[in-house]
Amino acid sequence: MYQVTSLKAEEFISHEEIQETLAYADANKDNEALLDEILAKARLGKGLNHREASVLLACEIPEKVEELYQLAERIKKDYYGNRIVLFAPLYLSNYCVNGCVYCPYHLKNKHIARKKLTQEEIRKEVTALQDMGHKRLAIEAGEDPVNNPIEYILECIQTIYSIKHKNGSIRRVNVNIAATTVENYRKLKEAGIGTYILFQETYHKESYETLHPTGPKHDYAYHTEAMDRAMEGGIDDVGLGVLFGLDKYRYEFAGLLMHAEHLEAVHGVGPHTISVPRVKRADGIDPGAFDNSIDDETFAKICALIRVSVPYTGMIISTRESQEVREKVLPLGVSQISGASKTSVGGYADPEIKEEITSEQFDVSDQRTLDEVVNWLMKLGYIPSFCTACYREGRTGDRFMELCKNMQILNCCHPNALMTLKEYLEDYASDETREIGMALIDRELETIPNPKVKKKAYEYIHDIGEGKRDFRF
Ligand code: SF4
Numbered sequence: 325m326y327q328v329t330s331l332k333a334e335e336f337i338s339h340e341e342i343q344e345t346l347a348y349a350d351a352n353k354d355n356e357a358l359l360d361e362i363l364a365k366a367r368l369g370k371g372l373n374h375r376e377a378s379v380l381l382a383c384e385i386p387e388k389v390e391e392l393y394q395l396a397e398r399i400k401k402d403y404y405g406n407r408i409v410l411f412a413p414l415y416l417s418n419y420c421v422n423g424c425v426y427c428p429y430h431l432k433n434k435h436i437a438r439k440k441l442t443q444e445e446i447r448k449e450v451t452a453l454q455d456m457g458h459k460r461l462a463i464e465a466g467e468d469p470v471n472n473p474i475e476y477i478l479e480c481i482q483t484i485y486s487i488k489h490k491n492g493s494i495r496r497v498n499v500n501i502a503a504t505t506v507e508n509y510r511k512l513k514e515a516g517i518g519t520y521i522l523f524q525e526t527y528h529k530e531s532y533e534t535l536h537p538t539g540p541k542h543d544y545a546y547h548t549e550a551m552d553r554a555m556e557g558g559i560d561d562v563g564l565g566v567l568f569g570l571d572k573y574r575y576e577f578a579g580l581l582m583h584a585e586h587l588e589a590v591h592g593v594g595p596h597t598i599s600v601p602r603v604k605r606a607d608g609i610d611p612g613a614f615d616n617s618i619d620d621e622t623f624a625k626i627c628a629l630i631r632v633s634v635p636y637t638g639m640i641i642s643t644r645e646s647q648e649v650r651e652k653v654l655p656l657g658v659s660q661i662s663g664a665s666k667t668s669v670g671g672y673a674d675p676e677i678k679e680e681i682t683s684e685q686f687d688v689s690d691q692r693t694l695d696e697v698v699n700w701l702m703k704l705g706y707i708p709s710f711c712t713a714c715y716r717e718g719r720t721g722d723r724f725m726e727l728c729k730n731m732q733i734l735n736c737c738h739p740n741a742l743m744t745l746k747e748y749l750e751d752y753a754s755d756e757t758r759e760i761g762m763a764l765i766d767r768e769l770e771t772i773p774n775p776k777v778k779k780k781a782y783e784y785i786h787d788i789g790e791g792k793r794d795f796r797f
Pocket residue numbers: 420421422423424427428429430431465466467502541
């Protein structure tokens with residue numbers, strides 16, 4: 325029985341509701357009157373529910389799909405302007421007791437190098453990341469109560485925040501670790517994390533159980549209900565995601581939106597972010613073995629639909645995707661990307677030589693340096709942002725969502741992007757990137773609508789040039 329406010333996974337992600345939604349979408353995918361009605365609702369910028377969005381996903385009428393893309397671009401501009409926030413993943417440990425068949429870290433993989441960073445190694449990794457210019461990290465670790473207990477994760481977070489190398493600092497640590505208890509979520513909250521991210525992988529229970537044959541992650545309900553426990557533990561910014569390619573994308577998409585609706589209905593706060601990874605090649609993993617993989621066109625349509633369905637939710641795309649794909653989906657609603665990522669444990673301070681036994685989680689398609697990514701974004705007309713202001717100002721959960729929904733957050737995001745970009749240009753950029761960036765900042769400062777904010781932003785940018793750091797609105 326479908327119940328959006330239920331705390332039981334099988335009720336808020338009801339299989340029957342998804343099946344009915346897909347049947348409804350199939351029956352209406354050519355119903356132009358309904359499609360126009362849904363597009364008109366989407367145009368209001370208040371989002372769509374899973375049924376409405378699923379009809380648009382099923383629709384293949386070129387003009388309607390084109391309308392959807394244009395709308396996604398407009399909503400992206402309205403909510404996020406031309407800013408793209410940058411982050412990097414940091415792999416702490418690839419010890420894992422789970423059996424996820426699509427991930428090389430699964431327990432039975434005996435030929436992958438197993439590594440767990442010591443606090444000293446973390447210092448080296450974080451120093452290397454700071455020297456690139458990163459300010460925002462997403463830490464990743466396999467599930468292993470012996471090797472990676474919560475105490476280890478907490479210690480790592482403390483170490484990361486404590487490192488101040490030259491002008492560098494990591495100002496926001498997002499955490500991507502296995503589903504855990506309310507008590508552990510509370511500890512993570514107290515450690516000052518940003519967003520807690522947990523990918524559902526697939527919302528299809530039967531497939532989920534087959535793809536996760538062993539280990540604690542096998543428990544579909546425990547995994548699916550993790551965000552409710554996280555919120556109970558006080559974490560109010562949570563990040564959802566599915567691994568596209570594991571099951572049928574239309575099923576996953578409906579499930580993803582139902583999950584977002586559930587969080588909003590129960591906790592009054594929807595997901596802070598949604599990630600859109602696709603299955604990738606890795607040690608012993610062939611993406612071709614998953615016959616639900618989606619092509620780039622479908623991927624772009626999903627991104628556009630997430631944008632119009634949950635306008636206030638950030639969308640994240642990683643270096644799993646190539647430069648070409650990233651260019652295609654950036655205007656459709658992506659608000660955060662990773663840059664210069666290493667998906668091996670210890671890969672920043674000590675890059676692995678490809679022929680060696682690897683500890684990588686997946687092949688990185690976009691291999692460019694952070695400077696190249698920043699430069700590329702600016703040439704495409706975006707403002708690369710290293711902003712981490714919100715959670716440091718206590719703008720999280722419903723407070724953040726309120727500001728986001730009535731678009732007041734833009735008064736912060738834009739100048740913060742310019743100030744953090746200025747820091748990057750001063751401390752880390754190549755000559756060419758600096759030149760492009762300084763001109764961009766000059767142009768953008770002029771467009772700040774609020775005179776008080778504009779004046780302050782000018783002052784702060786000037787002070788950054790004089791060596792001061794860490795201003796924020
Ligand atoms: S996906 Fe996560 S839980 Fe599964 S094997 Fe990989 S690291 Fe472990």
